Amino acid sequence: MQQKINTYIINLAKRTDRKAHILGQFKHRPEFNVQLVKAILHENGALGLWQTVVHIIRDLVPQEDDYILICEDDHQFTDAYHKEILFNEIANAQKKGADVLLGGVSWFADALQIKDNLFWVDKFNATQFLIVFQGFYTKLLEAESIPGYTADQIIYERSENKFLIYPFISTQKEFGYSDATIKNNKEGYVTEIFETSDIVLSHIVKVAEYYR
Template identity: 55%
Template sequence: MKSISIPTYIINLKNRSDRRAHILQEFEGRDEFNATIIDAHRHEIGSIGLWNTIKVIVTQALEQEHDYILICEDDHLFTAAYSKETLQLAISEAISFDADILSGGVSWHGDGVAISDTLFWVKKFSGTQFIIVFKKFFQPILNAAFTPADTADTKITDCSDRVYFIHPFISVQKEFGYSDATDKNNGTDRVEQLFTQSAAGAEINRSIRSFYKTPLAPESVSDEQEEEDATIPVYIMNLPERTERREHILQQFEGRLEFDVTLVNACKHEIGAFGHWQSIQKIIQLAINNDDDVIIICEDDHEFTPAYSREILFKSIYTAYQQGCDYCSGGAGKFDIAVPITNNLFWTNHCLSTQFIIVFRKFFQKILDAKFDETIIGDIILSEMTGNKMIIFPYISTQKDFGYSDITAFHNSVEGIVQFMFAVSEDRLITMNKIFVSHHNQLKNMLSDTAATVLVK
């Protein structure tokens, strides 16, 4: 790999001599950077001053026809993970993925996808203390309209879906006790905490991907005939007086021979969520009595989506089982971190909604043994009970809006909120799945080309 000397522009306000001394020390002796101090533009709104400075830098880079540049803020701090070789590899990979932006470390990120041992793709991020900007993104920066409500990091992700960061982080921000761009960071150690949390989230993502790379055992997959004849027990909870819900849910399963349906009288309690959890435990006890290996617990507002198919359901169940999953959701109104495992399954650390959940036998007793009181919320406690849970993608289940909920009072106060939450959550998975599939295919092609070259030689 050729040695690099990256055009590096360091943003610094003239009166911030403490920051200038710090940042010059960070780059001292690092000949891989060709560093220039840029006088930051002053503005009563710090974020506007930062963006105007970035535009000046990009204009200069465009005129000098650089292929890429490093824009660095004066609070950047190299981590122990930094090396010239790591940065070179990350830049090379980013170029191969047609990146617009490559960050050395982010203080927050949303919906990151690990695409290699070095890089994460990210939908949104915060932290612009160390960003590589590639030539093809120079003009979009110059063309972007920037308002007082914007920040540099959010504007970048508004303009690009090709943003990546390096992990482990090679850059964080040094605490100076004040910020010229972000008022809420003044007088706190908030930035340091944010970088620590962001790095931990990325590490969880990477460790989950690594864990689920274990090859599936082919002998554990049923043959086509077994799959064709298989049925799965479905336990539907329904309050006897909710006849419109019972009629709806029975219609959902009508003619679907892959399901063995049992209606269960839901437990009634003045606190709906408490009765809901009692109903879940009642169903689990029935499953144990019936010697079931895997069941579906279904609420009476479940509704199959157009994406549902018997094939996707059974394929997801078999794969989740092979990977040691405790339970799997057919669709969730909200989740926190999600990691693509296959084209049809995402791991998640927290999963809202229990209208359609697949529960495996090894998780039955844990549900029965769970301690609970009248503050319990079923989907939250289930998420907290295990780190091995998944969501099926595309969603095969959503919730029908009956205009009321017997469990969650919030759903009664905002019309259409459930459908909105499901749509937003699935859109997040759609984006991550698209990134996962496209980068996975690109990496396979790159490896195939490399192998072919070796064979030719």
Template identity: 40%
Template sequence: MQDIIRIPTFVLIDGNDADGRGQNALAEFSGREEFDVTPVVWHDGLSTLEDKRRATVAIIATISDSDPGFVLICDDSHRFTPAYTAAGLLASIRAAQEAGADVLTGGANSFVNAIRIAEYLYWVERFKGFQFTVYFRKLFGVIVNADTDRKDEVKFLMHPFISVQQGQDSAFRHSEEKLTSLSRLKEHFQTTSSVSDITAGDYEGVSIPTYVINLPERHERRQHILQQFAGRDEFDLTIVPACSHQIGAVGLWQSIRKILEIALDNDEDDVIIICEDDHEFTDNYSKEKLFRNILEARRQGANLLIGGIGNFKQVIPVTNERCWIDVFWATQFLVIFRDDFRYILDQQFDDTVTADDFLSEILTHKMVFFPFISVQKDFGYSDISQRTVVREVPDTFEKCEIRIKKSLHIHHQQDFVFPL
């Protein structure tokens, strides 16, 4: 019978703790022979991430070359879940190690952009929750040398979670439910994606009602957007004077509502495009790609199809030209379907509204072209004022494309790109 590998395990205990959390954490490992446990009392406190980072550095610095190629560090908030098994943990460690992991966590109270790479393992772009973390040797030097500028750590998350933080049950439960929802959504697109039977004859002579929002005094923007659509007969262009409001973001939303009301009154508008006057086509745009993706996205129940975005949290590939996203920044090129006109108009809003955040919240099936067919031209200023975060910066789209490309690379490696 093969011996169980003993995992070098360090349990961080706050030296200032008076409520017995450290002893409770150590008790979690009682009788579990797969762990070689060393308590580490940290008298500088563990109340912040920086405190835990410094403690982690101190522990990693003591690891010798003769130790296994990984170490487990827990803090005194760790508690095992009923999903924990020694075999499951060791299998996940091996799988993560083979996949080039730097870090593996047993559970997270939040995460950004998760991609399933094995039955019980997800790659994640970012996560919070370091109560049960496996660090692999390839990261040891980075940690000890305090290379805080490094942003490319390869991070993995176990699911179902085998660890939670004491007192954070609801946050961890929400994260698990989110992973389950993402898996179901992926399966939905797998069953609805099919070989496209759309041909040029399906859209020959068709032009899409396209409404461009422009403040009358922004002559340079009007000239720019007219140039973008010049010679493109697939667009039936209408310039719509933007609604004026002391808060630019509210004026934009009022303008979008005005367009939806116009389109709702026009029975022939089954699908429309709404553009801001800073929209700019990329080299990836083509008439064929536009119509094919509009028709396919609608078949799959899309509420919104976006030309290009400046940010997201979760991406799932749908085809080689289109992805599902959960939230997004930028509304310079939106394809909206008639079934959703009235629903959007019926939503209540106030002076805190921003169009991209609001549409992200109220619509479930949002898709984006990838590679992007649209970006925002930088005019050196923004008409969308008083945002919480400044989003109209020149490299926003470029950074977002890099993130999506990396995510799709992970999907390709795991054969998760769906058949076309």
């Protein structure tokens, strides 16, 4: 198990408010080796985000790393975050042959509880806190961008092995605008969809506990 997680934070140079926010999130968290990555500008913000993810995997990641963390600059840690939980679920996900491990999602299609703090998910939205495992590097580099698709859609189309930490250790901070997803500009929308996903997963947990 890696002692530090190489962490790549995607940030548009003009978004100094987001830069200040995200650096504050990782301050005093020595388990992360943080590197800011200048986001690739594109008239389609979602495509620019995907191109930046590919750039990170292709050009910046040491290929011997078992896994890395890619963060968007609106990521924020929840009260559920603890270093021990993160490393434990990384290990659990690795044992399951995970391609990616998510810190929190704003939407998902299907989910199955694997362990107390680990779910398998199918389709999902939100890549603000994305652990990518070594075995998935090549598949991501080979993935072609699909018109109208976002980074999360491309990822879930390429993988069957997607896992999610629950309770969420990451959500997205609302800045009142989004450079990648226009509908996220609506005030309160991002918070609402994360809360809705959290409620659905909590119901799944309660049902499982009842039948156990």
